[in-house]
Each structure stands twice: as C-alpha cells, then as structure tokens.
Amino acid sequence: MNLLAPQAALAAGVLGALGLGLARRPSALGARLLALAAPIAALWLLRSEVPGVFGPLVGVDLKGLCWQLVIFAGALPLAFLSSGDDVEAALFLGSVLGMSLLAAAGNLIMLFVGLEFMSLPAYLLVARAGEGSPRLRLEAAVKYFFAGALGGALFLLGLALYYADTRGFGPAMGPLGLQGQAGAALMAAGALFKIGAVPLHWWLPDVYSAAAPEVAGFLATSMKAAAVLFLMRVVSLAPDAVFIRALPGVGALTALVGAFFALRQQRLQRLLAYLSLSHAGLLVIGVGAWAVLGRAQAAAASLLFYLAADALMSNGSFAFLKASGAATRADLRGYAAGAPGVAAAFAVLLFALAGIPPTGGFVAELLIFWQAVHAQLAVPIVLGAVAALVSLGYCLSLLRDLYFEEPGAALAAPQGCAASGARIVVLVCAIGTMALVFAPLFLRGLAGSVWR
Amino acid sequence: MSALALFALAVNFVAVLGLTGLFANAGKLFGPKSVRVGDADLPYETGLPPLSPAHERMTVLYHRFAVLFVVFDVDLAFLLPWALNKPALTAGAMAAITGFTFVVLFMLAYFWRKGALECR
Numbered sequence: 001m002n003l004l005a006p007q008a009a010l011a012a013g014v015l016g017a018l019g020l021g022l023a024r025r026p027s028a029l030g031a032r033l034l035a036l037a038a039p040i041a042a043l044w045l046l047r048s049e050v051p052g053v054f055g056p057l058v059g060v061d062l063k064g065l066c067w068q069l070v071i072f073a074g075a076l077p078l079a080f081l082s083s084g085d086d087v088e089a090a091l092f093l094g095s096v097l098g099m100s101l102l103a104a105a106g107n108l109i110m111l112f113v114g115l116e117f118m119s120l121p122a123y124l125l126v127a128r129a130g131e132g133s134p135r136l137r138l139e140a141a142v143k144y145f146f147a148g149a150l151g152g153a154l155f156l157l158g159l160a161l162y163y164a165d166t167r168g169f170g171p172a173m174g175p176l177g178l179q180g181q182a183g184a185a186l187m188a189a190g191a192l193f194k195i196g197a198v199p200l201h202w203w204l205p206d207v208y209s210a211a212a213p214e215v216a217g218f219l220a221t222s223m224k225a226a227a228v229l230f231l232m233r234v235v236s237l238a239p240d241a242v243f244i245r246a247l248p249g250v251g252a253l254t255a256l257v258g259a260f261f262a263l264r265q266q267r268l269q270r271l272l273a274y275l276s277l278s279h280a281g282l283l284v285i286g287v288g289a290w291a292v293l294g295r296a297q298a299a300a301a302s303l304l305f306y307l308a309a310d311a312l313m314s315n316g317s318f319a320f321l322k323a324s325g326a327a328t329r330a331d332l333r334g335y336a337a338g339a340p341g342v343a344a345a346f347a348v349l350l351f352a353l354a355g356i357p358p359t360g361g362f363v364a365e366l367l368i369f370w371q372a373v374h375a376q377l378a379v380p381i382v383l384g385a386v387a388a389l390v391s392l393g394y395c396l397s398l399l400r401d402l403y404f405e406e407p408g409a410a411l412a413a414p415q416g417c418a419a420s421g422a423r424i425v426v427l428v429c430a431i432g433t434m435a436l437v438f439a440p441l442f443l444r445g446l447a448g449s450v451w452r
Numbered sequence: 453m454s455a456l457a458l459f460a461l462a463v464n465f466v467a468v469l470g471l472t473g474l475f476a477n478a479g480k481l482f483g484p485k486s487v488r489v490g491d492a493d494l495p496y497e498t499g500l501p502p503l504s505p506a507h508e509r510m511t512v513l514y515h516r517f518a519v520l521f522v523v524f525d526v527d528l529a530f531l532l533p534w535a536l537n538k539p540a541l542t543a544g545a546m547a548a549i550t551g552f553t554f555v556v557l558f559m560l561a562y563f564w565r566k567g568a569l570e571c572r
Contacts, residue, residue, distance in 0.1 A: 015558065022565050178457050 003054055004104060006042035006068065010097040013038025017090035028084030035082040035089040039096060043072045059106030066304050067229045068103045071096065074221030074311035077319055077425045081214040081418060088129050091121040092218075099226040107169040108159055108187075111233060115155065115194070118226055119148045122219065130212030140210035147203035151193030158186025162237070172238045185243040187234045194227035195280050198254040205261070208273030214422070216269065217318030220276040221311040228283050228303060235291045247288030248372070252383035255281030259387035263394055266328050271394070272317055275353055278387055279310055285380050286368040292375035299374075302367035309352065309364035309436050316349045316429025323422035325414040332398065334407030342423055343402050345430035352433045354395035355388050360436025513571065520563060527556045 053059045102114025127141035162183030196204035208216045258278030265271035290299035336343035352361030
C-alpha cells in the first residue's frame with residue numbers, strides 16, 4: 001500500500017516531534033534529525049507513488065507529484081537550519097504535510113483541508129522561530145493570520161457558490177452559470193491571496209521581512225509552489241471561467257509593484273521580500289499563459305522549472321542573510337573582502353534572481369516568457385520584462401556594494417553551528433542554480449524514468 | 453446566466469439581508485415593551501444584586517479551553533459515521549480507526565503533559 005506514503009512519513013514526523021516534547025528535556029538533536037529525516041523520507045517515498053484517483057478525496061496526478069518534489073526540496077534548507085526546538089519541528093513538518101495533502105487533493109473539500117493544514121502551522125512558525133525580540137514577528141504572524149483567514153474565507157464563499165451552480169466539488173461538466181463564475185473567481189482570489197498577487201499582497205513584505213530568514217525562505221519557495229498549484233487546480237475546474245483572462249494582467253502588475261518597491265528598500269530582507277513578490281508576479285503570468293494554451297504540459301513544466309529555480313535562489317539568498325548577519329544594504333559594503341567564498345555564492349544567486357544568462361534563473365524566466373509569447377500575451381510580457389529590467393538595477397547595485405565599496409563599520413560575522421549551516425546552504429544553492437542551466441537537457445529523460 | 457438566474461440571485465441577496473436583519477432585531481420588534489419603574493428594571497442574579505457588570509472582560513485562558521474542547525469534540529464526532537457503518541467494517545477500517553483514536557489520545561496526553569489543561 002503505497003498510497004499517500006510521503007504524507008504518512010511527514011505525519012509520523014509530526015507525531016514524533018510532538019512525542020519528543022513529552023520528555024522533561026526535549027532532545028534538540030532528535031528534533032533536528034526528525035525535521036530533516038521526514039522530508040527526505042517523503043522525497044524518497046514519492047518514487048513509489050502511482051498516479052490515479054483513489055476514492056472521492058485523493059487524486060494523485062503527475063502535476064501533483066512533480067510539485068511535491070519541489071515542495072519537499074524547497075523545505076530542506078529550513079529543515080537543515082532548524083533550531084532543534086521540538087514544537088518548531090512539528091509546526092514545520094505539519095506545514096509541509098498540508099502542502100503535500102493539497103498536492104494530492106482529489107476534490108475541492110480536500111483542497112481546502114490542505115490549504116488550512118499548510119497555513120495554520122506557518123502562522124505559528126513565523127511567530128515562534130528566530131532569535132531576538134519576538135514583537136515584530138508576533139505582529140507579522142497576526143497580520144499573516146488575518147490575511148490567510150480572509151483568503152480562506154474567500155475560497156469557502158467561492159466554493160459554496162460553485163457548488164450551488166455545479167452540484168459538485170470537482171471539475172465543471174458544462175459551461176458555468178453566473179454563480180459558478182463568481183464562485184470560481186472567489187476561489188481564485190483565495191489562491192492569489194496565498195501567492196501574494198497585487199492587490200492582495202499587503203501582508204507579504206511584512207511577513208517575509210519580520211520572520212526568521214530561513215522561515216522566509218521556506219514561505220517564498222515551498223509555500224509559493226503550493227499556492228501556485230492551488231491556483232492551477234482552481235483554473236482546471238473551469239477552463240472557460242472569466243477570471244482566467246485577468247490572470248496575466250494581475251501577474252504583470254504584481255511583477256511591476258514588487259520590482260519598483262524593492263528599489264527603495266534599505267533593509268535586505270525586505271528587499272528580498274519584494275523581489276520574491278516580483279517573481280510571484282511572473283508565476284501568475286505563467287499560470288495565465290498555461291490556461292490560455294489549454295493547460296498544455298509544456299507550460300506547466302515551465303512553471304515547475306521556475307519554481308525549482310526559485311527554490312534554490314530564494315532559499316539561498318535568504319540563507320545568506322543568516323550566514324552573513326547583514327541586515328541593511330550598508331552592512332554589505334566590502335563584504336567580499338572578508339568572506340570571498342560566501343560573497344561569490346551570493347553574487348551567483350543575485351545574478352540568478354535578476355535573470356542574467358549563465359544561471360538557472362535566466363532559463364526559468366526565459367521559459368515563462370516563451371510560454372507567454374506562445375499564448376500571445378503581449379502587454380504582460382512587456383510589463384514583466386520592464387519588471388525584470390528594474391530588478392536588474394538593484395541586483396547589480398547590491399553586487400557593487402559587495403565588491404567595489406570600501407568596508408564600513410566591521411560587520412560582526414555570526415559564529416557557531418547555525419551560521420556555518422547557513423553558509424553551506426548558500427553554497428549548495430548557488431552551485432545548484434548554476435547546475436540548473438543544464439537541467440532542461442536532462443529533464444525529459446528524468447521525467448520518463450522516475451514515473452513510468 | 454439568464455435573467456431568471458439574475459433575479460434568483462437578487463432575491464437570494466435580499467432574503468439573506470432581510471432575514472439576518474430580522475433575527476438580529478427580532479427581540480426589539482416583537483419583545484414586550486412594557487415600561488417598568490423602580491426596582492423592577494434592575495438586573496439581578498438569583499434574587500441578589502449583581503456583583504459586577506455583565507459585559508465583563510474574560511481572561512484569554514478560557515479561550516484555550518474552548519478551542520481544545522472544540523478540537524476534541526470534532527475529533528470524536530468523526531467516530532460516529534464509523535460506528536454507524538458497522539456491517540461494512542473490515543480489519544483495515546478497524547486498524548484505521550484505532551490509529552485515529554491513538555492520535556487523538558496522544559494529543560490529549562500531549563496537552564496534559566504540557567500543562568494546557570491546568571487553569572492557571
């Protein structure tokens with residue numbers, strides 16, 4: 001019985017982490033091992049999953065399996081950098097479990113269960129994980145909670161309207177009526193809330209910049225991947241829904257807002273948050289192109305590749321903040337003189353984030369734009385390209401700060417296990433980003449051999 | 453999406469607004485409106501004068517009990533459809549529900565151990 005084996009592994013991890021908490025002095029090593037072992041086991045067990053429909057609730061398809069691959073892989077850096085707190089480990093694994101349940105959902109009810117399951121632990125994780133004063137984190141977590149609750153409520157309202165029209169929780173059989181159209185649009189709004197698309201993005205910069213860097217990396221990669229899959233599932237319900245025509249425009253607007261607001265940020269984590277918002281915009285354009293192209297597999301594959309590249313770029317750049325201890329752009333001045341290796345890795349990640357050629361980030365952006373060209377989305381492409389140009393500007397200015405500025409006040413580099421772990425994550429992510437350039441050559445063979 | 457569907461949606465909208473407004477204000481509309489004088493209008497608890505205002509702020513600790521109660525209540529409600537389906541039960545179903553019950557009991561033990569059931 002291989003059905004839902006990855007989910008079972010993650011659930012066992014959650015229970016194990018809580019079980020550690022029953023001890024008088026919970027073992028930090030045990031919590032770390034569990035946080036790392038459960039996602040790896042889930043990745044391993046994913047191989048044995050077979051696509052198919054199992055009962056009314058569970059539907060495993062190739063898209064869900066591929067997305068779980070990215071979700072688990074994107075969660076590994078946070079697992080690797082986990083603090084050894086048993087509750088944090090349980091929250092982290094619970095959130096990943098919710099994402100994989102969402103990926104294996106067979107109908108809308110299960111999709112909602114997955115959505116809530118992945119969101120609730122994430123709110124607590126934002127509040128709990130990290131060092132220093134929790135005041136800002138608490139504020140961000142409350143903001144995140146209310147934004148998420150609003151998104152969930154929109155989705156539920158849409159679900160009710162959709163059910164009233166189609167009498168089902170699956171794909172619509174015929175053309176949608178007025179209620180069904182409104183329901184699909186509301187459900188999509190719930191998904192766009194989770195992605196952080198403009199104008200539903202107001203929570204995102206605050207949450208990403210107040211959370212611990214590694215948690216922000218987790219939210220920007222695994223959570224974003226799950227949210228994009230969520231939006232794609234809603235699009236699949238009713239391919240003729242009216243809201244789909246708005247997706248490329250919303251995506252272009254998000255990309256522009258993210259890129260322009262990042263220009264003025266002095267705090268690095270907030271800058272990366274807006275950059276992540278800009279990437280989310282490109283993803284929404286990609287989903288729009290995928291819908292216009294009749295849900296073509298090639299378009300879905302380009303989204304998957306973008307998310308895989310993002311898992312490396314975003315996790316790596318957020319981990320750099322932890323590794324270097326740099327909080328503002330002023331802290332970066334002349335950093336390369338002190339730590340050439342980490343600085344070079346961060347430079348590679350910046351190149352990738354800006355989409356400059358010899359990196360995976362460039363290939364990923366090219367694939368999305370390529371699909372958008374196929375779908376003949378001229379205006380969103382131009383706006384997305386403008387956003388990419390603008391982000392080029394500050395990514396390059398960060399590089400100038402790193403290499404060509406005189407060091408200001410000496411930055412106290414964080415010592416200890418966590419900082420060296422973060423350094424390893426930065427290096428691995430930078431190497432992976434470079435390696436992804438060659439990935440399109442092998443992907444066809446890989447996809448064929450893993451799930452046959 | 454015909455005119456009839458639009459009309460139905462409008463009727464639905466008006467009915468929802470009207471009914472919720474009615475329920476919220478039914479007391480004012482249909483309740484007794486006798487004007488009482490003197491001590492008759494004073495609030496009371498079992499014949500005694502009230503000790504404190506009715507709209508008192510409660511400690512947030514009660515909220516924890518409420519949430520825990522709802523969680524375990526819903527969990528146990530899941531046992532009901534299982535029990536009602538007795539003729540169709542297989543060994544696999546038995547194992548599944550045993551596992552589920554174990555998880556619920558484990559969570560109870562967890563909250564107990566962490567002191568969440570103590571009123572502090």
